[in-house]
Amino acid sequence: MSTTATAPVPGGPQGKPEKAKEPAQGMSAKPVTWKLPVTLAVLAVVAFIFFGLLGPQSTAKFGVSSGGDFFQLPAIEVPAFLSGIVLSLVLLGLAGYALVLKVKQNRRPPRWLPVVFTVVFVVAFLIWVVGGARTPSISLAGLIAGSVTLAVPIVFGSLSGVLCERAGVVNIAIEGQLLGGAFTAAIVASVTDNPYLGLLAAAVAGALVSMVLAVFSIKYVVNQIIVGVVLNVLVSGLTGFLFSTVMQANKEMFNSPGRLPIIEIPVLSSIPVLGPILFKQSVVGYLMYVAVIVVWIGLFKTKWGLRVRSVGEHPQAADTLGIKVNATRFWNVTLGGAVAGIGGSFFTLVAIDSFTKEISGGRGFIALAAMILGRWNPIGAFFAALLFGFADNLQSIVTIIGTPVPSQFMAMLPYLVTVFAVAGLVGRSRGPAASGIPYVKG
């Protein structure tokens, strides 16, 4: 999906008359806007006031090790007020640096700056939240491990989005693919008593949903966003209907998939913090890491990836060079669906061992957001998804330890961040140029 810079597509609205620089934006950093430095400055001031000056006076305690760890690390205790002041001063410094760069040299801040800013901001926020809680103590290891777990379906979904959009097809149907995968995984795993077959079936189901998207948007040139939106409704209705009729009637037979086992790699899994994240996962969890790396290598280091990206950026040129544009798109969309389907199986084979209506609960849309925040890059999408998983997990933890921030605002955070990202306030996110545009030869 085009966000900021495909703006030439809806060219008019963006092509504000006073900004004649539009054509140049297509390439890279020619015009340096005030948006990023100003946004950073505002955020830094907010951080200084809330996390610093108005920060809690308590000590926030972060547990690092869990019981079964290889070796025990002491819990980190942080004076909330002092660290709030220090961290927000760092934020102010970073924002100031960005402003100085803009004013003095008219340069864009280096790429690490927004990333570092985000990390420091999140840490300051975390200390502020925990410090202000009724019980200012939290297990950092648990928080991070939980974030990764919650991020799994989002990562798969955003990879699906990346695969589709890099080939030039907007995939709004991620939600439907996740849901279809979850449902099929549950029913196949129940019937066959084999969760691995369920996993396989989930991939097939996701691919089928995707094929509908592909056929309608490529063969019948129906607007991709429309097909995506409608597919979500269709899958939601279909799974809801079959859940009520088939699954409810005979839960033993059709809705008791059993879980995929958590595979612990000996020794490595007892490394504090990192162990549970990397070496104590279900098959789906390990597949996630593999998928991110494979998709990244595939897209950016192989001939196939170059072709896919050329189809997504400039289909005419790709066609001229003999690449079959629509076939490439079709198979990429199908592949994306399969990936999202595997992600969907997480809900019914890993998280809980049964299917309920709307079990994906809007994660497909978060995945879409993660893809954009990660700038259509598998690795970026992975970290964006982690951030959303983190927000999701923090939300539930916050309600337990009791903090001044209402949990609803925590839940709102990923969506707000995405709006900011899409509006170009947090760096520029630019999608593949031909994404969303059907290719009709001739």
Next chain:
Amino acid sequence: MSENNEPKRPADPDPDKIRATQTPAGETEPLEDDAEFVTSLDTAGGAMRPSAVPVSAQSGTLPGEERPDSVLRQIFTGNGIVTILAVLLALILGGLLIASTDKVVAATSTYFFARPADFFAAVWSAATSSYVALFQGAVFNPRANAVSGQFAPLMETLTIATPLITAGLGVALAFRAGLFNIGAQGQIIMSGILAAWVGFALHLPVGLHLLLVLVAGVIGGAVWGGLVGVLKARTGAHEVIVTIMFNYIALYFLRYLLDTDLFQRPGETTPISPILDPSALYPQIFGSQYRLHLGFLLAIAATLFVSWLLNRSTIGFEFRAVGANPKAALTAGINVPRATILVMTMAGGLAGLAGVAQVAGTEKVLTDGVAATYGFDAITVALLGRSTPWGTFAAGILFGAFRAGAVQMQIQTGTPIDIVLVVQSLIVLFIAAPPLVRAIFGLNPRKKKAAPAGKSPKAATTGGAA
């Protein structure tokens, strides 16, 4: 860069694809397209021909559709037939789905080869009994005692159709300006929040109170929609993403409010607001035995307004021009950012009417389910209505009937309500791809034989492309 312009041009008619999804298909298979394409080319012809790339020939369908005779022509030249066939096809598939999970069907299928008739009878009765129950729950119930009871389903249909129509109009209006307003859900929620607060927190005289509720609701939706327009116009943020995110933001905001003393009903632990004052409620049109309220008349008025706006007003013309081709509109001196903001504000305001209909008409309280799924259904309503005001109106009533009837259907036959979602989305999918529907019903070959309709578009397209 100039090279960038080339591939992007086909993208411009985003709005066209919504309505005239068959036109691009028509380019690949020119023979399949029907007479409408010819007329549109003819209207676009003459002066426009020299500069007309194939794409601008597509946007030429726009003025053609607006002509007064277009409704009749649409019905007779395929669009109407495709719509009917699409609905039929979706109902058939839905019926098969119902039958496939039916117990009697499953039982008869075990001895299918011995007595196939039993099997088909079971399939037929499973599907039809559900649909009959749907009809009785949506339109007319002959088994009710009094006449008033017999028409109660119809009234229920209209009640449910009210928010669908107004929110659908909002989506359709944005479609016409080339914007995907997926955000009706959030706009309904924001409108509901404001309208409900005015309704239960302020205590004002009759008349004034309702008026204020209405205004507050419309403003709530309009601001939430307008914000998307501002983001789109000022930063180029894609409205689909922004509206999806805004839906969630609105929902969590509502959940937060329902947790505060300001909104939560005193003494309640569940997230529910106080009941709105009687003076803040829409009067019921046909007395208290039906839920149908003034909101429905406002929905009719809104349809008239949008119809006037799009077809008769300067602003509406600008909207359509921006939707057809933003660059051309810009060149023609239309303030595109302004039009974007304005159309999203209006779309939000229309969705806001739906929010008011919910809190001041149907529900009378604010809960976190205030928007139900109306915001998402509105998209399908607008698509089914082909983004025309009266088309949206009719589609709203059809989907309202589905929703109202589905409740009865679930009670009587046990068929889950979700079947409605399936049928609804299938309808829209089929309508969006007319060649598919024609192919399924074997209409394509006949089109080819109809020489005059078939030949000229081919000539026209090749002429345009050459």
